[in-house]
Amino acid sequence: MYKPFRYLCDIHPIRAAKKHAGTMSQDHSKKRANLRDVAKAAGVSVATVSRVMNAPKTVSQQTREKVEAAMTALRWRPSAAARAINSGRSRFVGALVPTLDNAIFARFLSHLESGLNLHGLSLVVATTGGDPKVETEKAHTLLDIGAEGFVLSGISQDPALLDLIDHMQIATIVTSFFDPNYVLPTIGYDNAEASRIALAHLEGQGHRDIAVIHGPKSLNDRTRARLQGLGDHHPDSALTFYETPLSTRGGCDAADMVLQQARRPTAILCLSDVLAAGAMSELQRQGIGVPDDISVMGIDDLPSSETLYPALTTVHLPVASMGTAAADALALWVEKGEKPAPRRFGPELALRASTRRVS
Amino acid sequence: MYKPFRYLCDIHPIRAAKKHAGTMSQDHSKKRANLRDVAKAAGVSVATVSRVMNAPKTVSQQTREKVEAAMTALRWRPSAAARAINSGRSRFVGALVPTLDNAIFARFLSHLESGLNLHGLSLVVATTGGDPKVETEKAHTLLDIGAEGFVLSGISQDPALLDLIDHMQIATIVTSFFDPNYVLPTIGYDNAEASRIALAHLEGQGHRDIAVIHGPKSLNDRTRARLQGLGDHHPDSALTFYETPLSTRGGCDAADMVLQQARRPTAILCLSDVLAAGAMSELQRQGIGVPDDISVMGIDDLPSSETLYPALTTVHLPVASMGTAAADALALWVEKGEKPAPRRFGPELALRASTRRVS
């Protein structure tokens, strides 16, 4: 093991060196090579090796080749921890998402990740289960392992998280949500507008009796914003609300509830595509034709929604571009310190086969 | 900023200290507090602060309280990088998965993550797009940022990755695959058995003319293993193979191909549930009844497969228990150095409504 000699004076011959002698077995268990090993092997100083990594042009070609040969021979890779301790850079950011079980987050993350990779950043994903306490907890963990920035989904409910972000001055972008006045930059779509588009489509087709199926309101600002968007409906419209777990199973159960009502609606608006998928299959199971007997509509536009039978009419949320934009914005913030401006992506109607005009 | 005095001898008064004086503005821009700041605030040495973290019982109650108060006051959190540099511990592991777009990996990861959290480990997810070169690349990145272990999906094709794992002696578990003789411990299900179960079910129902829809063979050992499992079919059975992209869209397209053949099979076996979902909807779109005209079967048992219409008969793969088991095994390996034994999870038939007996 390496042993540097720091104390050259002999007036106070402070304890010279630990005796590692007993555990010395340099033969094969040489562990991972470090920068000093490389320097020794190449016959140069540690600074020169470091320069080969960080400023190659300041090192002569000859020396550089020697050092590079030594690096290869020892299979040396710089330790991120040691580098982080100096530069404060870890080159990764953390994303906090409620779940991976919903394809919408999976899609978003895959675009976020590739976008970040383009900027030389890695992505660490943590799931929160939608619990703000867990979110704060995981944010701490991410910070502890060295994350340089955060990507959040929706506006957090826990003030402790905002406090942490503020105190640590850590670059943080909020996605899946748009609010230009929020303390943190939001890069996302307007959830209220998405549901407004959906409702307008159904009302435009003549539907006036609409069942609305949605996921849990509590702790989910996206769901709440979507519900809010329905506030301003046609004066003759009657909306009935059904809350259910956010899964296809939940969609089935809610649809079953809808059918048990005395008065059957002409359309079901699901505030999430997974709910719509469940609802449609339940309707079919009970012999109700979609869209002949009841129109069904979703919001999200999952990749699989297009290939359902019938193909699901839904509101397309540009999660892919949102992921890329969030990656670019966060990279800029982390690298250059430029806090990005909020950015809004417009939802769009994806008209397919699961809704139809009624008299 | 803190300034240690290391050189006590005055014979060689080596350059005393850098002059940071100019940038001194300790008032508000005090950045993140470090251990020395805490020690100073508490009026103790750095070692004592460190002990409060790592061996609280060796510190007197009184001192401990003082230190804890200082930690809180300065909102100090230990730097993972600095800790890692000493202990070599970063407390996170990396998972390399082909994609997040397939619910099967999302489910696996969510269980893997919660399992690891129980052991005090965090999970970093990297997607490879199924490309072995990218996988090796990302493994390097993970290692560089300090990952202590890997979870791979399927047997990698790139020898460079195995070489890296071997050289770095990094704890690595292979999942979604079972082979007790592989160099690395595999914790997963037998993919060949899964397809064998599926085929046996269809043949048991009297199907002899079966179309097999599967994802890309190249670079995907799971698909290959599943195809292999079909080798040993009933002597009278005729299997026709259709390769297509692994998505619901791919499933639709392949089903369309099947229907274009002169001779229509009595059953379609999809080697993945997403393909089955696409295939079923395409059949319905073309007016073919499932299971009345054609039986459709999948493999995976995604959460949504149960709520398709008709409910998909498939082979259940225990990804949840696999995730938990992989987490436990990897934690044990990382923490205690105990290399785990391979572990096999049995796939099971999930009999539902999309298949039926034929004469």
Add this chain to the structure above:
DNA sequence: TCTCTTTATGTAACTAGTTACATCACTCTT
């Protein structure tokens, strides 16, 4: 009272990198 522990705490070496500054060998001026 003098050692002999035990307990609590401090000092400084240590981890693996980066980097400010020093130094040396050159070449280019004048």
Add this chain to the structure above:
DNA sequence: AAGAGTGATGTAACTAGTTACATAAAGAGA
């Protein structure tokens, strides 16, 4: 030929923690 400028390289201080060892004080046994 002296001085200045340039390029390449080395020395050791520096980052934020952990930890071996030293040491101080207090209580126990002789």
